[in-house]
Amino acid sequence: MNYHEKRSLVSAFSSIIILGIYSLYIYQKYIAGNVEIVNNFKFWGKSFLFLIPVSIVAQIIIHIIFAIINKIATNEEEPNITDERDKLIELKSIRISHWIFITGFFLAMGSLTIPFQPYVMFITLIFSGFLSAIASEFAKVYYYRKGV
Template identity: 45%
Template sequence: MTYQEKKSIVSILSTILITAGYWAYMYPQRPGGGLESAETFRYWGSFVLVLTVISIAAHIVISIAFNIVYRISTGEKEPGFADELDKIIELKSHRNSFLVFILGFMAAMASLVIGQPSQLMFVILIAAGFAADVTGSASKLYHYRRGV
């Protein structure tokens, strides 16, 4: 298995771990009371913002750790640049990731249209972000293994 394939797998696993860990920590702290209270909106707003920051920081740390482990275990240096195949795969994975997020976004808006609580809209949006991230990494893995 090549560096890019291993990195895609690590990216999928780290996304699942980060999101699941953060969700397990934060979700029990959701405010009670009225579903549409200002506190509820503040909670979900901070949930998304903090998750974004933590996710970026954790991905950077995990990526550095992965590169160190890869160098030690294989004796090879990771590629320091993206060539034409990398760029094509990046584009395809972004397209798939974007499509999944847009579908989630539409579902979130539809939940409001049919009169569901705004809390559900936030949950769908976060789930769509998670699914989009996993789809992007899975697309990369697929194209690196099966070609473009």
């Protein structure tokens, strides 16, 4: 398994862990004591706004830790160039990621046309964003292994 594959897997699993912990935190701190808050748009706005920086900072920290551990364990350096194959794989995985997110976006908007509660739309949006990120990383692993 090369460096890119390992990094993608670390990204995928860290996304799962970050969203899992964040969701649990939000549930315990806000939703558990007051279920009605899920219909409050301000709550969802704050949740989205906090999730983005928290996710970015956590991903950076996890990748630094991964680079250190990988260097110690395998003595493998991070590739210092990104060649045409890397860029092609990146583009293909982003395309998959965008399709998944767009599908999720339409489902989220669709949930508003059917008499669902507004929180269904927000949860669908968060979940599609999460799913698109995961799919992108797994697509990279697939393309690095199977070829493009």
